[in-house]
Amino acid sequence: MSKIVDAIQTLSSLEExxxxxxxxxxxxxxxxxxxxxxxxxxxxxxxxxHLSVLIGLFFYPAIIIPLAxxxxxxxxxxxxxxxxxxLFAGISNIVFERDIALTLFHIPVTYGMISFTTLxxxxxxxxxxxxxxxxxxxxFNLFAQLRKFHIxxxxxxxxxxxxxxxxLLLEEAANMTLAYHLRAPNQKxxxxxxxxxxxxxxxxxxxxxxxRIYAAMECRGFDGEYHTEDNKPLTVKDLLWGxxxxxxxxxxxxxxxxxxxxxxx
Amino acid sequence: xxxxxxxxxxxxxxxxxxxxxxxxxxSAVKSKKTMDRKKIPMMGVMAALxxxxxxxxxxxxVTGSSGHIGGGILLAAMLGGxxxxxxxxxxxxxxxxxxxxxxxxxxxxxxxxxxxxPCLVIFxxxxxxxxxxxxxxxxxxxxxxxxxxxxxxxxxxxxxxETLASGITALPFTAFVALMQPIHLAIGLxxxxxxxxxxxxxxxxxxxxxxxxxxxxxFGEAMNTKKVLVGLLIAAIVIGGGxxxxxxxxxxGLEWAMFGNAEEGYREGLTTEEELGDGYESVNExxxxxxxxxxxxFKDGDSAAGTTTSGIVGSAITLCLAGAAGGIIYGVSKxxxxxxxxxxxxxEDPPTEE
Numbered sequence: 001m002s003k004i005v006d007a008i009q010t011l012s013s014l015e016e017x018x019x020x021x022x023x024x025x026x027x028x029x030x031x032x033x034x035x036x037x038x039x040x041x042x043x044x045x046x047x048x049x050h051l052s053v054l055i056g057l058f059f060y061p062a063i064i065i066p067l068a069x070x071x072x073x074x075x076x077x078x079x080x081x082x083x084x085x086x087l088f089a090g091i092s093n094i095v096f097e098r099d100i101a102l103t104l105f106h107i108p109v110t111y112g113m114i115s116f117t118t119l120x121x122x123x124x125x126x127x128x129x130x131x132x133x134x135x136x137x138x139x140f141n142l143f144a145q146l147r148k149f150h151i152x153x154x155x156x157x158x159x160x161x162x163x164x165x166x167x168l169l170l171e172e173a174a175n176m177t178l179a180y181h182l183r184a185p186n187q188k189x190x191x192x193x194x195x196x197x198x199x200x201x202x203x204x205x206x207x208x209x210x211x212r213i214y215a216a217m218e219c220r221g222f223d224g225e226y227h228t229e230d231n232k233p234l235t236v237k238d239l240l241w242g243x244x245x246x247x248x249x250x251x252x253x254x255x256x257x258x259x260x261x262x263x264x265x
Numbered sequence: 266x267x268x269x270x271x272x273x274x275x276x277x278x279x280x281x282x283x284x285x286x287x288x289x290x291x292s293a294v295k296s297k298k299t300m301d302r303k304k305i306p307m308m309g310v311m312a313a314l315x316x317x318x319x320x321x322x323x324x325x326x327v328t329g330s331s332g333h334i335g336g337g338i339l340l341a342a343m344l345g346g347x348x349x350x351x352x353x354x355x356x357x358x359x360x361x362x363x364x365x366x367x368x369x370x371x372x373x374x375x376x377x378x379x380x381x382x383p384c385l386v387i388f389x390x391x392x393x394x395x396x397x398x399x400x401x402x403x404x405x406x407x408x409x410x411x412x413x414x415x416x417x418x419x420x421x422x423x424x425x426x427e428t429l430a431s432g433i434t435a436l437p438f439t440a441f442v443a444l445m446q447p448i449h450l451a452i453g454l455x456x457x458x459x460x461x462x463x464x465x466x467x468x469x470x471x472x473x474x475x476x477x478x479x480x481x482x483x484f485g486e487a488m489n490t491k492k493v494l495v496g497l498l499i500a501a502i503v504i505g506g507g508x509x510x511x512x513x514x515x516x517x518g519l520e521w522a523m524f525g526n527a528e529e530g531y532r533e534g535l536t537t538e539e540e541l542g543d544g545y546e547s548v549n550e551x552x553x554x555x556x557x558x559x560x561x562x563f564k565d566g567d568s569a570a571g572t573t574t575s576g577i578v579g580s581a582i583t584l585c586l587a588g589a590a591g592g593i594i595y596g597v598s599k600x601x602x603x604x605x606x607x608x609x610x611x612x613e614d615p616p617t618e619e
Contacts, residue, residue: 161308
C-alpha cells in the first residue's frame, strides 16, 4: 500500500520538478538525452579498480543539480532503489578479492574494497544523471523526442499510454488494497490464493476500459497514428551547450582531476 | 532482476541495446501489420496494470515472506508475444526513467532478460503449444508455472552472463550461477502459481481473450522453432563477437574507441603500469594491473604508501571543489528566489537566469 502511494508521489514530484524553468530545463530534450548517454558511458567505462577518474565526474551532478534546482534528497532516495543488486555484486567483490592493493595510513585496503567503492560511486553517478534528465524534461517532451530518434511509433504510443494510465491504475490498485485490508485486518499483504481474483478483476476492468478508450480515440479520428506536438526546434544555443557539456564530460573522463591536483601539490 | 546501469559496461550495454532494439523493431513492425488497432490502447493499459500490479505484495504461505508478480508471461498471454514485448519495454523504460529501477544503458539487458525470453521464446514455444488442444484449469496452471519458471531461469542466467561479461563482479561463474538459479527457481514457482491463478480467473470470465492469443497464428507462424533457433544463433554470434572484441583486447571500450588501438592507448599512459607490456592474454591480467589511482605505484604496499596518500588528497580536493561549486549555485539561486519573493508578491513567474 505504502509502495503505491510512494510511486504516485514520486511521479507527481518529478512532474513538478520538470515543469521548472532553469538553464537545464530550457535545453533541448534531444541534447539532454545525448549528453546523459555520453555521461553514462563515461561513468561506466572505467574498470572496477579505476576509482580516481570517477571522482572528477562528480562535477557533472554537483553543478547541474543545483542549477536545475533539484533537491539532493531526491537522488539519495533513488540511489537506494538501485542499490540492492549493486550491493550484492559489490559485497561479493569484497569477499572474493582479498589481495591487498595498498595500505592507507597503515590500514590495508583490498582490491575488493576498491571495486566495491567504484561500484557504489558508479551507481550514484548513473542514478543522478538519469534524475537530471527526468527532473528537467517534461515526460511528454521526452517521449516525443524518442519518436524523433526513430523509435517505432507503436512503442512510443504504448509508452505514452502506459504513462498516462499508470496514475489511474495505481490509484485503483491503492483503493482495492485498502478495501481488501479493511476486510482483512492484521494481514501483511494480499493472500496468495486471493491474487487470482484480485488482479484478474483488475485485468477484466482494464479490458473494458481499453475498449472505451479505443471508442473515444476513434471518435476523435484515431487512424493508427498518434499525433503529438513537436518539440521546439533545435537552436544554435542548444548545440553549443550540448557540445560544451559533452566536451566537459569527456575532459573529466580522460584527464583525471585528482591526478592533476596531486601533481600541482 | 532489474539490472542497474552500474552493473553493465558500456560494451555489454551497447551490444544488448542493439539486440533489444532489433527485437523491438521486429515486434513493432510485425504487430502493426497483424494486430487489430483496438489492441493499441489495450497495450498501454495492460502495461500500466502490470506496473501497478507489481506494487501489490502478496504473502507466500508457510514462509511468511512476500512477493509480487513479474508480468512477462502474463502480458504475453493477454496481448500476444509481439505486443507483449512492446508493453514490457514500456514498463521497463518508465521504471528506468522515473523510478531508477534499472537503467538507461542497462535497458537493453533488461528488455532481453525480462521481455525477450518470456514473450518471444517461452510464450510461443512452451505456453501456446501446451494449451493448443483445449484449455482447462489444470493445463492453464501447469503451463503458467512451467513458462514462468523457464523464462525466469533463462533471464537469471542472462543476468549472470551480462554481469560477468561487464567485469563488474569478482564472483566466479559457478558461484554466481549457483546463487542466482535456485533463488529464481523459487521466485518462478511462486510467480507461476499466481500467474496461473490470474489466468484461470480471467479465462472463466472472458475465455475469448486467452483463446484469441493462443490461437493467433500471426506470431505463431513467424516464431516457429527453426526460425527462433536460427535467430538465437545469430544473436549469440553477434553478442559473443561484439563482447569478445571488447573484452579480449581491451576491457575499456571507450578508451579503445577513442584511441583506435588498445595497446597504444594504454602505452600512452592512459592507464599505466609497466606489466601491461607483456600482452593481453587474459582480461584478468589487465584488470589487475589497471589501477585505482593511475600512475601511482601502489601495488607493493609500504613503499607506495606516500604517493597513494597524496593521490587521495587530490581526490579530496576534487570532491571539495565539486561540492563547493554546487553549494554556491544553490546559495545564489536561493538568494535570488528570496529576493524575488520579497520584491513583489504579485509576480508568479520564477526568476529568470539571464
